Amino acid sequence: MSEDDLLENYRRAFDTRVGFGRRPALILIDFCQGYFDPGCDLYADVDDALSSALRLRDAARQAGVPVILTGVSYHPTAIDGGRFFEKAAPLRYFIEGNPMGAFAAGLEPREDELVIIKQYPSAFFGTSLASTLTAIGVDSVLLTGLTTSGCVRASCVDAMSHGFRTAVVADACGDRHVAPHEANLFDMNAKYADVVSEGEALDFLQGLQKEAAAQDE
Numbered sequence: 001m002s003e004d005d006l007l008e009n010y011r012r013a014f015d016t017r018v019g020f021g022r023r024p025a026l027i028l029i030d031f032c033q034g035y036f037d038p039g040c041d042l043y044a045d046v047d048d049a050l051s052s053a054l055r056l057r058d059a060a061r062q063a064g065v066p067v068i069l070t071g072v073s074y075h076p077t078a079i080d081g082g083r084f085f086e087k088a089a090p091l092r093y094f095i096e097g098n099p100m101g102a103f104a105a106g107l108e109p110r111e112d113e114l115v116i117i118k119q120y121p122s123a124f125f126g127t128s129l130a131s132t133l134t135a136i137g138v139d140s141v142l143l144t145g146l147t148t149s150g151c152v153r154a155s156c157v158d159a160m161s162h163g164f165r166t167a168v169v170a171d172a173c174g175d176r177h178v179a180p181h182e183a184n185l186f187d188m189n190a191k192y193a194d195v196v197s198e199g200e201a202l203d204f205l206q207g208l209q210k211e212a213a214a215q216d217e
Contacts (some may be wrong), residue, residue, distance in 0.1 A: 007212075014190035021140025021165040025133055026060040027068045028053050029123055029152055031107050031146025031159050034093045034100035035174075042100065046146055046174030050104055052057070052198045053172040057107075059202050060166040063209040066136065069109050070116045072124045073101060080119050091205035101136040121154035130162045142201055143193070144172035149180040156188050166193035169201045 034042035072094040074081045085091045093100035108134040109115050124130050129157050141164050145152045151171050177179035189195035
């Protein structure tokens with residue numbers, strides 16, 4: 001099958017858009033210091049993704065949209081890391097107390113932002129995230145974070161599986177190489193979520209802000 005035929009095949013089979021929800025939450029996945037330190041095995045040269053996520057964070061806060069940050073932390077013995085820790089050697093940087101596991105500069109959690117600490121790729125697996133979102137009436141999520149092929153994709157699949165309309169903001173996600181980044185965005189857009197640009201996400205959030213302001217008048 002040629003590339004053109006393949007793309008046409010995907011368009012026929014996987015061209016559905018689910019759209020944004022009415023009560024979203026913005027989730028910033030694992031923007032940890034190690035991804036920004038060239039001396040760390042986790043380094044991924046993803047400053048642009050963080051900048052995009054920070055702009056979305058500001059817009060979400062202005063629109064009254066909940067902002068949730070996720071991080072990774074392991075017991076000093078790594079007993080809670082399971083097979084994930086056994087397989088992925090760079091996870092040693094997330095052992096409790098390692099500075100590489102801290103949030104990246106500019107992304108320090110604010111008092112009204114929920115922080116979810118996890119041990120596995122998905123922000124939903126083994127955490128209270130899904131039940132918390134349901135309890136506060138959230139119907140959809142905007143996903144940003146690191147890395148596209150790892151924890152973003154895992155969180156995307158679980159968000160959809162839990163029934164949330166899911167949008168992945170491409171500009172606010174990053175990976176070590178463009179190939180896995182683009183391939184996983186393509187796959188998520190085909191099967192699990194709407195992959196959107198930062199501009200689309202900002203327009204959506206600004207629209208919510210305007211609606212809220214109009215209701216207050």
